[in-house]
Amino acid sequence: MTLLKIVAPAMLLCGTVAVAQVPVEVAPLSSQLVELEIRAPATVVPANRAVVAAQVGALISEVLVDVGSIVDKGDELIRLDQADASLAAQRAEAELNALDSQIAQAERQLTRGEELFASNYISDDELLVRRTNVAVLTANRAAQQLAIRSAKLALSRTSVRAPFAAAVVERAAQVGSLAQPGTPLITLVQVSNREVDAELDPRNVASIESAAELRFESQGSAFPVTVSRLSPIVETDSRIQRGRFRFVEATAPIGASGEVVWRDAAGLLPITLIVQRDQQLGVFVADGQKARFMALPMAQEGRPARANLPPDTLLVVRGQSRLQDGDELSFSRP
Incomplete structure (x- = not known):
């Protein structure tokens, strides 16, 4: 990439003072974008977690499983009188x-x-x-x-059976107790079809779909994942969007916490190019011989930002701190 230097000599033409020009350097937007590794807190969750309850009223005559038992779909869990x-x-x-x-x-x-x-x-x-x-x-x-x-x-x-293959994680049923319809008996967690539930910053959701590599990192291990579904709703209390991811091969244990990690393939502007004018964050671009301030609505102070500008846009990459919108520029090649 060749940087263009803008020189601002003071000139007097026919007794008239020339407009002051600010010395800066510019470069195409495409040459300044950097890849950013984005992380979102996540937890491995089961596809199904069910509290199996009594559907009829009767005394509990036998409990056939306990916490830690692994059951298949249709296995008998509890017998009622x-x-x-x-x-x-x-x-x-x-x-x-x-x-x-x-x-x-x-x-x-x-x-x-x-x-x-x-x-x-x-x-x-x-x-x-x-x-x-x-x-x-x-x-x-x-x-x-x-x-x-x-x-x-x-x-x-009166024969309570497992609705899916699962592990027993909680037992409330006791032999001799009276179960009424709706009485919780056994809590099951499905051991297959586990997913990663991630808390996503809404500004980063768009970059997930175009990410070349997605992984779930937990306790020093990395597990490749793919997007299962992305919630279109921004939660009002936490201001996050939920995302669900499927494991590609190896799976992490249910309940494991970690982060979903990916790189923004579109690229972001480094924080060194971003300035603040009139309480707005943005960048300066060269519009002919003038400097134009382009606000970045989604930018945050101290963080790289996405710029919805053409790749060949000339960004001011040096000297932007002294610029104001509309300043005169003159270009000369080194």
């Missing part, structure tokens, strides 16, 4: 059998009624009563079938 649920299922079956007998009797009465009606021995109203009785009993039978399904479902729920 089945006596009440079993009796309810049997009672529902008996009531269905009774309805079947009533329906059979009502259908025979309806058939006989239709024969009598054809011979004018009974009225229209009497026949209608018999037909209605069959329809009501048939509807009651359908409702009773649903009651049987509900009773069998309640019976099956």
Whole structure:
């Protein structure tokens, strides 16, 4: 890169004092950008964490797992007393059998009624009563079938099973205790499909998607990760955005804390080029023979900043501290 030197000699032309020019050096924006390593605090979290609760009311008769147990999907965790649920299922079956007998009797009465009606021995109203009785009993039978399904479902729920492959991290269930619907029994953490949850500065979110290399660093180890999803919401209390990242190969333990690290591929302006004018941070560029102050809205004092300017923009790289917007410049090559 060749730096252009701007010389400001004092000249008197025909008795008129020339406009003072500030000596500076300029260079293309593309030659001044630096890569910045960005870090965001992060923690390894499970894809699922579930508090398994009782779905029916019953005494806890047996606890089959404890803290630290590894279970597969569908493994039985807890057994609840089945006596009440079993009796309810049997009672529902008996009531269905009774309805079947009533329906059979009502259908025979309806058939006989239709024969009598054809011979004018009974009225229209009497026949209608018999037909209605069959329809009501048939509807009651359908409702009773649903009651049987509900009773069998309640019976099956006396066996509490794991919803996914997981590790048991907390046990609240105690043998002999009465569990009510919603009573917490076991807490499970899914051991597969873990992710990295990161707290991102909203100004850096755009650079993540174009980053060539992403990694999670924890306790001296680095794990390659890829973007899973980025929240579009800036949290009002902490002013951060959440990001989730997937491990590429090796995974860090669930609960491990560290940082998500990447390099800003677009490049940033070094802090030495950034100045403050009228309570705004920005840079000076050469606009022909004049200096123009270009504000950087996202810049922070003491930190490199992103500049949304064309790559060939001529930046003032030396002498910018003395410039004001609109100052005259003159260019000469060394």
